[in-house]
Amino acid sequence: MCWRWNKHLLTGILDSHIIDYPTPKNLNYMWSFGSTAGICLGIQMLTGIFLAMHYCPKMEYAFYSIEHIMRNVKYGWLIRYIHANGASMFFIVVYSHIFRGLYYGSYMYPRHYLWMSGVVIFILMMATAFMGYVLPWGQMSFWGATVITNLFSTIPFVGRDIVEWLWGGFSVNNPTLNRFFSLHYTLPFVIAGAAIVHLALLHDVGSNNPLGVEYYGDKISFYPYFYVKDLFSLFILLIVFSVFLYFFPNELNHPDNYVPADPLTTPAHIVPEWYFLPFYAILRSVPHKLGGVLAMGGAIVLLLILPYLNTSRVRSTYFRPLYAQAFWFLFFDFLFLGWIGQKEVAEPYTYLGIIATLYYFFFFLVLVPLLGILEEKLICYDVEKI
Amino acid sequence: MLTCASILCMHSLWLLTSRVRMFSRAAAAFKRVRFIPPSAQDGKGKLMGALVAGTAVAGGVAVCSADHVPSIDYGWNHHGLLASYDYPAVRRGFQVYREVCASCHALEHTYFRNLVGVTHTEEEVKKIAESYDVVDGPNAEGEMFERPGKLSDKIPGPYANKEAARAANNGAYPPDLSLITKARPGGVDYIFALLTGYIDPPEGKAILSGLNYNPYFPGGAIAMARQLQDGQLEYEDGTPATTSQMSKDVATFLAWAAEPEHDYRKKAGVQWIGALLVALALTGFYKRFRWSPLKTAKFHYVA
Numbered sequence: 185m186c187w188r189w190n191k192h193l194l195t196g197i198l199d200s201h202i203i204d205y206p207t208p209k210n211l212n213y214m215w216s217f218g219s220t221a222g223i224c225l226g227i228q229m230l231t232g233i234f235l236a237m238h239y240c241p242k243m244e245y246a247f248y249s250i251e252h253i254m255r256n257v258k259y260g261w262l263i264r265y266i267h268a269n270g271a272s273m274f275f276i277v278v279y280s281h282i283f284r285g286l287y288y289g290s291y292m293y294p295r296h297y298l299w300m301s302g303v304v305i306f307i308l309m310m311a312t313a314f315m316g317y318v319l320p321w322g323q324m325s326f327w328g329a330t331v332i333t334n335l336f337s338t339i340p341f342v343g344r345d346i347v348e349w350l351w352g353g354f355s356v357n358n359p360t361l362n363r364f365f366s367l368h369y370t371l372p373f374v375i376a377g378a379a380i381v382h383l384a385l386l387h388d389v390g391s392n393n394p395l396g397v398e399y400y401g402d403k404i405s406f407y408p409y410f411y412v413k414d415l416f417s418l419f420i421l422l423i424v425f426s427v428f429l430y431f432f433p434n435e436l437n438h439p440d441n442y443v444p445a446d447p448l449t450t451p452a453h454i455v456p457e458w459y460f461l462p463f464y465a466i467l468r469s470v471p472h473k474l475g476g477v478l479a480m481g482g483a484i485v486l487l488l489i490l491p492y493l494n495t496s497r498v499r500s501t502y503f504r505p506l507y508a509q510a511f512w513f514l515f516f517d518f519l520f521l522g523w524i525g526q527k528e529v530a531e532p533y534t535y536l537g538i539i540a541t542l543y544y545f546f547f548f549l550v551l552v553p554l555l556g557i558l559e560e561k562l563i564c565y566d567v568e569k570i
Numbered sequence: 571m572l573t574c575a576s577i578l579c580m581h582s583l584w585l586l587t588s589r590v591r592m593f594s595r596a597a598a599a600f601k602r603v604r605f606i607p608p609s610a611q612d613g614k615g616k617l618m619g620a621l622v623a624g625t626a627v628a629g630g631v632a633v634c635s636a637d638h639v640p641s642i643d644y645g646w647n648h649h650g651l652l653a654s655y656d657y658p659a660v661r662r663g664f665q666v667y668r669e670v671c672a673s674c675h676a677l678e679h680t681y682f683r684n685l686v687g688v689t690h691t692e693e694e695v696k697k698i699a700e701s702y703d704v705v706d707g708p709n710a711e712g713e714m715f716e717r718p719g720k721l722s723d724k725i726p727g728p729y730a731n732k733e734a735a736r737a738a739n740n741g742a743y744p745p746d747l748s749l750i751t752k753a754r755p756g757g758v759d760y761i762f763a764l765l766t767g768y769i770d771p772p773e774g775k776a777i778l779s780g781l782n783y784n785p786y787f788p789g790g791a792i793a794m795a796r797q798l799q800d801g802q803l804e805y806e807d808g809t810p811a812t813t814s815q816m817s818k819d820v821a822t823f824l825a826w827a828a829e830p831e832h833d834y835r836k837k838a839g840v841q842w843i844g845a846l847l848v849a850l851a852l853t854g855f856y857k858r859f860r861w862s863p864l865k866t867a868k869f870h871y872v873a
Contacts, residue, residue: 255830262835413857426846427843430835431839439755440753442752452788
């Protein structure tokens with residue numbers, strides 16, 4: 185008997201997880217975001233490794249080393265723009281992936297651990313992206329770092345100590361930049377590990393599908409069917425990515441980040457990167473410092489515990505007319521929060537932000553548990569009537 | 571069809587992201603005012619002030635910030651998906667920078683070698699570089715010395731350090747210009763608007779001595795006085811050196827200084843996106859080809 189590669193311990197893993205892996209036939213293109221997110225991570229890690237060869241994590245040189253990459257390193261501008269815009273693309277893909285999960289009930293039993301591992305990846309991504317934005321040491325890097333690290337100062341009694349421990353000094357300073365660089369380089373490998381866990385948990389139970397109904401027979405292999413389908417999605421992503429990359433490379437950046445960091449001049453508006461804006465809006469909508477931080481943290485924790493808040497046994501929103509309304513309202517509410525996050529703190533934005541924040545929490549804390557029960561009752565009522 | 575769709579997509583993106591987001595009447599009103607030659611505009615401070623106030627009410631919050639007038643889209647030569655810089659303008663702009671701006675503003679990320687083949691020939695740039703004194707060293711005796719500039723040198727700035735720059739400018743720091751079009755909202759439009767936008771302050775607006783009124787500058791009070799006057803320098807190519815001509819040229823030059831890769835980037839983008847579109851079409855075909863047995867499968871139930 186000849187050696188069969190798909191029965192070998194190592195190559196067999198490859199075979200059973202990305203070649204022969206049984207996949208529901210009815211997955212639509214919304215199921216492409218998982219693989220494209222993995223590719224985004226790969227792009228970020230690869231370009232990051234090359235950037236780190238030329239970048240200098242020292243206060244006096246960081247900004248200049250970025251300009252050195254942009255001007256003197258062969259294709260340095262391309263590598264850096266890929267890395268900077270790649271972060272945005274990664275978040276576009278991951279937000280789509282999250283909302284896909286919310287729509288098709290992919291967070292429900294038996295995929296609750298899968299969903300939670302995903303939220304952990306999302307949190308790690310946010311930490312990595314934030315620290316990455318600090319590295320160019322522009323005005324927005326410096327002041328963003330100051331604002332965000334200061335959030336920890338709201339913790340009673342030990343807040344100040346924690347912040348100084350994070351800074352490695354008494355302000356955002358050279359040690360802060362150094363450790364952010366170190367962590368920014370390390371965390372993607374942690375994310376990659378978490379992504380493998382995420383994939384293992386997925387393949388343990390198998391993919392959800394648009395109907396949300398489990399069936400174990402009649403699946404198709406990943407290769408070639410979903411390989412080509414994901415490849416098609418990947419090219420669409422790369423085209424959108426390239427339009428930004430080649431034609432609008434600074435559109436998602438803030439002009440202030442091309443001004444070298446100056447601790448003596450505060451920018452008129454300190455705004456985080458666009459992908460943090462919804463959470464930033466939640467932070468600002470609570471008129472209490474600690475309360476705001478708790479609300480922002482809570483907004484993410486709610487995602488984490490969503491499988492336990494849910495009461496519905498029907499996964500897909502196709503069969504949940506009430507939840508569908510609430511879901512789409514949440515979707516636009518989230519976009520709206522993002523818009524609020526980049527506006528100045530003034531009426532009517534603060535007021536609208538409070539309403540949008542309230543709906544976000546109302547959705548997870550009230551609508552998710554309530555609609556599950558209500559919809560089931562209505563179905564039972566309807567069935568009994570017949 | 572795919573190509574058409576993607577061109578449409580790119581076009582709408584361009585529309586979305588271009589600076590002309592201000593579809594309101596306010597933008598049109600500013601446009602009318604802005605294109606009055608700056609010399610003729612000096613007497614129109616009040617009109618300007620009234621317009622600012624008027625449009626702030628009519629045009630809504632998106633158009634007018636509280637303390638300055640946002641610059642509008644002037645339709646630059648290089649602001650198209652396939653457009654390159656206007657290189658004669660970049661060359662003239664370098665002359666404006668060298669003869670006017672360089673007395674206060676550095677261009678610290680730009681090397682003489684960057685100009686070669688862009689604004690000047692290698693011989694010309696060598697001559698320009700030699701006209702600068704560059705501090706080098708230390709030599710064998712441990713002394714710093716001055717020598718004529720070389721192609722590999724950065725264009726020397728006017729001041730030794732930030733403190734010297736502040737001391738020479740009444741406490742105001744003239745920012746480095748090599749990234750300025752990327753570092754200001756509005757970019758190259760802002761530079762043009764600022765350079766041509768000096769007018770008398772509207773009534774009731776107090777400007778401290780040593781500062782100048784410019785509605786495009788955040789806060790309105792800018793330390794830099796109006797620098798460009800009609801006929802102040804003589805262009806090599808005989809272009810009339812009006813204020814707006816010089817402003818346009820120097821703004822184009824600064825756009826190049828901030829994004830020297832710009833032309834190559836767009837060209838590479840067209841090629842790369844073109845290749846991706848072909849790959850997308852082929853993959854689309856391959857996907858349908860592979861899936862066709864599944865898509866055409868028929869389940870037939872016999873009752």
